[in-house]
Amino acid sequence: MVKQLDYHTINEIFSRFEAAEAEPKGELEHVNAFTLVVAVALSAQATDAGVNKATRELFKIADTPQKMLDLGEEGVTEHIKTIGLFRQKAKNVIKLSRILVDEYGGEVPASRAALQSLPGVGRKTANVVLNMWFKYPAQAVDTHIFRVGNRTGIAVGKNVDVVERAIEDHIPAHFQQHAHHWLILHGRYTCVARKPKCAACLIRDLCQFEDKNL
Structure with a gap:
């Protein structure tokens, strides 16, 4: 033992x-705190390489919560359909984007509790964001x-x-x-x-x- x-x-x-x-460095591609949250949430039961392939074009047109909402659930689904559980993940991305716009002014909060309150974001995802973006250990x-x-x-x-x-x-x-x-x-x-x-x-x-x- x-x-x-x-x-x-x-x-x-x-x-x-x-x-x-x-x-x-982490291997998930992102351009800001929001795209990092989305990328990590999408990576559940998927590989980083698979997520990166799906999000490269997505993040070019939707790199903020508002832009993601403008794209809509169908648009998100189309971009991430190569990822496992893509339909539920698309719903979560839209829901968390709405919460970020309505409750946090479009900004990603530097709080584990606040991050974990977002749809599709668990403790692991919150910790990745806190570590990689906010430099919290x-x-x-x-x-x-x-x-x-x-x-x-x-x-x-x-x-x-x-x-x-x-x-x-x-x-x-x-x-x-x-x-x-x-x-x-x-x-x-x-x-x-x-x-x-x-x-x-x-x-x-x-x-x-x-x-x-x-």
Whole structure:
């Protein structure tokens, strides 16, 4: 059973991540806070690449809540129909755009509670926006982070909320801003689900994964 790693080991892990890529970036394309909210909301049960392909043309004509409302639900649907659950997502995009116009003057609020009140926006989406746009050290735990956290011992927990708290509690403060991006990228490209690329891993000597593929 994987145990939670100690502070010094985690500090070394993130020092290596930082040395390899000092400023990790999210892969969802956006031009402002609003398009980031929409992109992250659309990414549920979809790949970032698939969302980017669908939103490139959408964001050229609708990069504000009002422009999205002007486009209308049918227009949004047409742009995002290659994404899973596109009909419900189109409804949510229009609903959240209306709320942003009516209640927030067309601006995206820098509040987790306010963000989570928007249709189609959960805690993970809110945390991504808070982190990427407002530079708040929020931790958005997706399937990659949940897997990496538990497999390595960086952040051990039975559900995403526990893993989120484990990240906040155990990762040194000076790494918190970029922590979730380092973990996502590590899970997406190295510590993959079925056959992790342990031989190419920066932290293989510190990781607690028993079935290391060397």
